[in-house]
Amino acid sequence: MLTIRFLGHAAFALEADGKQVLVDPFLTGNPTAAASAEEVNPTAILLTHAHNDHVGDAVAIARRTGATIFATHELATYLGQQGANAVGANHGGTVAFDGGTAKFVPAWHTSSYLEGETFVAPGVPAGFVVRFGGQTVYFAGDTCLFGDMALIGEEGLDIAVLPIGDHFTMGPRDAVRAVTLLKPKVVIPCHYNTFPPIQQDAEAFKQEVEQQTAARCVVLEPGEQFQAGS
């Protein structure tokens, strides 16, 4: 059994067997955050890329809990220099955390971090294929549509978590095309309605997914959760 709780924007908490894994824990400063950085207790934190709306509170949470941050090599090195326990890997590689694994897969996007008024650019963005709680979950991260999603689909996805906000990532139309390549059982949209440029109608997206593909689309409001498996 896997519980996926949407914490707002692209932040998710995965829970299985009493263990929690966070993905992109942007909580402080997130107008839609459903938890504070003090309320989460992960053993692992997966970061798709360096943008501040994804790294979020990762370092503070890692320092407080002792959780390990997993990110692409340059970002992990950078966050390690901030005092976090961070493990770097890269596309194609699989890392193990307490209770599961995460495989780094490509994402088409950029990756930079604003430190005060200075941009630093640690590495490249990624997505993850996470195996945890008996489920296989694809976190696309921030990305456009790309044809190699068909290869990621060959992993046999139970759930695909896809951005639909447009402007910075693919929008709803391309996200539906992504579903046709990924062939997951369940689609969960994210990265929309946090800020004005990424306003979207998630219910309309759900209708398109369920009309055009075999997948079920689960729209989660921040704070809501989805349980998968038994």
Ligand code: ZN
């Ligand atoms: Zn981004």
